[in-house]
Amino acid sequence: MVSLKSTHRQLTKMRDIVDEALEDFVQEKMASSQAPAMNLAREVLLAGGKRYRPVLALLAFEAAGGKEISEVMDLALSAEIIHTATLVHDDIYDSSKTRRGKPTLHASHGLAHGIIGGDYLFVLGFGLGGKYDARIVERMAETCANIASGELLQHEHIGNLATTPEDYYSIIDGKTAGPFATACSCAAIIAGASDEVINSLEEFGWEVGRAFQLVDDLLDLTGDEKMGKPRGSDVHEGKMTLPLIHALTMLHGVEREQLADILQNFSDDRWNELVSLLSLAGSFEYSEQLIENHVNRALRYLESLPDSDASKLMAEVAKRSRSRKK
């Protein structure tokens, strides 16, 4: 039995391994003709972040029986770098001025640098992932196309009060859960695992990814300002997250009208009003219950794997996602 303290230490170690590999990669590019582009990209790449995707890729690789972690490192970095690329571009069209408490790339360097910086990160991510065989490249390409589809769908549902839970799941599967699933399944493929193991790890990724995004969206409504971005960003941007979709379905009459009015004419002074209505509708509990369900399903997929330290650590990552503070 792994103790909680040792679990924490091992997860921190994993993250340090990822950070170190990322720093080495950045240094290598800084010494090349790509220095000006990397100079821009490293600002966001090395600005912190929990590195969930690459850490899960490393753990999935080990849980799938992989031995030599260097074999999976390019995939892990690729997952983190492509994720960062999407953040840089998201921040542009969401007009976000800060991320993790720091100015966003386009806010400090302008639109052109933001777009090109994001493009450069995409290229780096693809270059790293493209080294693997066709099975992996196909999954990566499909996943990244689905990120774009998810972002598009999200954008098209901005301010749309008729957004359904199915729409919401299409959006988060595309932009978040898919990349988690692909990081885990591709790591298992690289480890030479059986189809059953690859499939279990992929499903684990889907479930953890969904839990992860649900927590993210819940924290936007319940979190504090220490998260590095202002509370209620999603509401300000008109993003239809699950608690809002749920409340719009559950409330009726005057309360439904009041909620619709708040969402369509949101300002910070209506914050308490919004939170009261979401509480009344039971939307926070509903979201928490769904998060619980996704985490439990993720844990069940792990149980089908051979016992290993790595799978225990993955279980810990899944459980922690519930109490995450971004």
Added chain:
Amino acid sequence: MVSLKSTHRQLTKMRDIVDEALEDFVQEKMASSQAPAMNLAREVLLAGGKRYRPVLALLAFEAAGGKEISEVMDLALSAEIIHTATLVHDDIYDSSKTRRGKPTLHASHGLAHGIIGGDYLFVLGFGLGGKYDARIVERMAETCANIASGELLQHEHIGNLATTPEDYYSIIDGKTAGPFATACSCAAIIAGASDEVINSLEEFGWEVGRAFQLVDDLLDLTGDEKMGKPRGSDVHEGKMTLPLIHALTMLHGVEREQLADILQNFSDDRWNELVSLLSLAGSFEYSEQLIENHVNRALRYLESLPDSDASKLMAEVAKRSRSRKK
């Protein structure tokens, strides 16, 4: 000896083959979960364009001894799709409202769709290119990173009257000549050619690509409005193209000051003034001479290849680039 008429017919046929493959690819994605993203992307992908990069990839493949054109088609499409991705993003930060006479993606659909549409195109391009072996993926990744570096460099030299011809060549090598060179060299690698043949085709690509961009930049100053974008776009955007760099070097005293003033405070009513100064400095002839040199070098690289219909057609593409009207 291939007649001019038959050359024209064969080049048109090549372009038709590319167009057809591109349409098939679009159709395939339209029938998948990627339909919404492709619906956006196909607007620009099928909006015309001369298809120079993919046509040269097919020809280079044949000139290098390749037989089965389907082997190189994904590479050819990848080159065109990545090129289109860069155009979509360029148009955003250049604030271009039209391209090829049609509204740009962001102009008709907004910023988010423009950014995501471009990202999706990048993903598609990488997915197609990523199917090849590591040697090709590495070249592609390097080339795309250099596109970003070139764009960045160009942006950083906006309005900078001290821009040197070396800066200019770094910019165009990154954003244009590199992709031509990589399309040709990777096609030769896929054909299983020798290192000498691969190298000759790569150098051909560099030289044609440079000629191509020099012509593009010259046409911005001399072309007519039929090109689909307004004459003088580069001057309006403060882009330091070679004729301007040359004139700033050649002119002295009052005329140099007048030119600097025009470039720093440009408006359409100063057009004739600008053209007179460029003529006086001999900058048009200078650019034409450099174009001639690049085309001739490109032709010499072809001469080192075994004689083939494909290499004759490539020579024709190189020669035509001189008299191109966009």
